Amino acid sequence: MIDVLFVVDDKTDVPAVLNKTSAMFSVTRVLATALEPGHVAGARVIVVHAALRSVDEVARIEDACDEARRRDDCIYVAKDTDRAGIVQAESVGIGRVVASHQPVEDVLAAIQGILNRELAHSLKDQPAQVVQAIESTGMLFRQVASAMRDDAPLPLRLLSASSQNIGAAIESVGLVEWINAVEMHHSQTCRHILMVAGYADAFARNLGLSANDTLVFTQASLLHDVGKLFIPISILEKAGPLTDQERQAIMMHPLRGAKALRRGGRAHPLVVEAARSHHEYLDGSGYPDRLTDERISPLVRMLTIVDIYSALREERAYKAAMTPRLAITEMAGMKGKLDPRLFAAFRDMVLNPVFGSQRSSRDAEAVSADDCLVNGLHPLDRATPVRNVARRATG
Numbered sequence: 001m002i003d004v005l006f007v008v009d010d011k012t013d014v015p016a017v018l019n020k021t022s023a024m025f026s027v028t029r030v031l032a033t034a035l036e037p038g039h040v041a042g043a044r045v046i047v048v049h050a051a052l053r054s055v056d057e058v059a060r061i062e063d064a065c066d067e068a069r070r071r072d073d074c075i076y077v078a079k080d081t082d083r084a085g086i087v088q089a090e091s092v093g094i095g096r097v098v099a100s101h102q103p104v105e106d107v108l109a110a111i112q113g114i115l116n117r118e119l120a121h122s123l124k125d126q127p128a129q130v131v132q133a134i135e136s137t138g139m140l141f142r143q144v145a146s147a148m149r150d151d152a153p154l155p156l157r158l159l160s161a162s163s164q165n166i167g168a169a170i171e172s173v174g175l176v177e178w179i180n181a182v183e184m185h186h187s188q189t190c191r192h193i194l195m196v197a198g199y200a201d202a203f204a205r206n207l208g209l210s211a212n213d214t215l216v217f218t219q220a221s222l223l224h225d226v227g228k229l230f231i232p233i234s235i236l237e238k239a240g241p242l243t244d245q246e247r248q249a250i251m252m253h254p255l256r257g258a259k260a261l262r263r264g265g266r267a268h269p270l271v272v273e274a275a276r277s278h279h280e281y282l283d284g285s286g287y288p289d290r291l292t293d294e295r296i297s298p299l300v301r302m303l304t305i306v307d308i309y310s311a312l313r314e315e316r317a318y319k320a321a322m323t324p325r326l327a328i329t330e331m332a333g334m335k336g337k338l339d340p341r342l343f344a345a346f347r348d349m350v351l352n353p354v355f356g357s358q359r360s361s362r363d364a365e366a367v368s369a370d371d372c373l374v375n376g377l378h379p380l381d382r383a384t385p386v387r388n389v390a391r392r393a394t395g
């Protein structure tokens with residue numbers, strides 16, 4: 001399913017709004033004269049950007065929306081003086097009207113409003129902590145995107161709150177429930193970030209990291225792909241094979257993300273480093289800097305493991321999701337690229353049948369543990385042992 005269907009006529013001049021919308025959402029467009037109910041059924045939001053002067057066009061919009069019962073999900077973009085179009089839109093039951101002279105952001109806000117409503121509906125049976133964590137992370141991403149557009153400071157307080165909310169949600173429902181809830185999110189990019197953050201929190205918990213280490217690691221996981229905000233969704237979520245140019249555009253996201261975070265100021269240096277280096281491999285075959293061994297910090301090594309595992313476990317437009325065992329087998333084949341000790345600890349965690357369903361608060365011994373990641377120390381080189389996950393099962 002795509003996010004937004006633009007219904008246009010042959011006189012519609014839409015590049016500005018279409019370009020901005022397709023940078024944030026998956027988008028397709030169809031001529032009003034060719035609109036079928038299947039188009040409407042396959043989209044979450046319908047933006048009608050046509051003059052609605054032809055009887056045939058109006059009838060097609062009316063029929064398609066009627067059949068799919070989707071009028072609440074429609075937005076009409078009216079020309080400045082298009083009184084007749086507004087009346088026509090209202091007569092077919094399209095309640096939201098945005099004048100085309102208004103900023104494109106108004107159209108984006110109307111689209112986001114409908115998507116938020118849909119998300120809230122799909123989360124209605126989830127525990128409050130889960131809803132709060134998913135909603136605060138969604139808000140974080142909208143604010144980070146607009147901060148980057150406007151060269152404004154990053155919303156660091158919201159970043160901390162989102163990290164803590166994710167930790168609280170996983171404490172409350174366990175990792176498996178968290179992942180199930182996250183899978184309901186309409187945006188592939190948000191799903192990925194929320195999953196990586198969930199696995200990151202669980203991994204930190206499993207290693208018995210300090211509260212400070214856990215917070216920085218979760219923040220790094222939330223912002224690791226922030227450079228993708230500069231890449232159109234049409235490329236990021238493309239179902240078919242990428243062109244060389246598109247692949248190169250995607251491979252720029254670590255540099256663009258780190259640069260934006262540095263410019264936004266005040267992000268923890270490890271968060272900036274994680275955005276830049278999470279695609280580096282110990283054998284020097286990664287990008288963008290082809291770093292090797294000791295030049296890759298323990299936090300980045302942990303993030304790379306969590307990021308790859310999450311990507312393998314996710315369903316994408318171009319691939320099915322792998323089972324945990326298959327994903328781990330695939331990663332075990334990446335010889336020399338991942339930190340072997342951290343990978344072994346992560347493997348034991350995700351393949352432990354009990355771990356994903358446990359609901360428990362952080363142990364006092366972990367809360368008071370010494371910081372290691374923020375000091376560049378390997379978590380497995382300190383005295384505190386990795387927790388025995390089976391011992392902590394609570395069901």
Ligand SMILES: [Fe+2]
Binds near residue numbers: 224
């Ligand atoms: Fe990435």
Ligand SMILES: [Fe+2]
Binds near residue numbers: 192196224225307
């Ligand atoms: Fe990622």
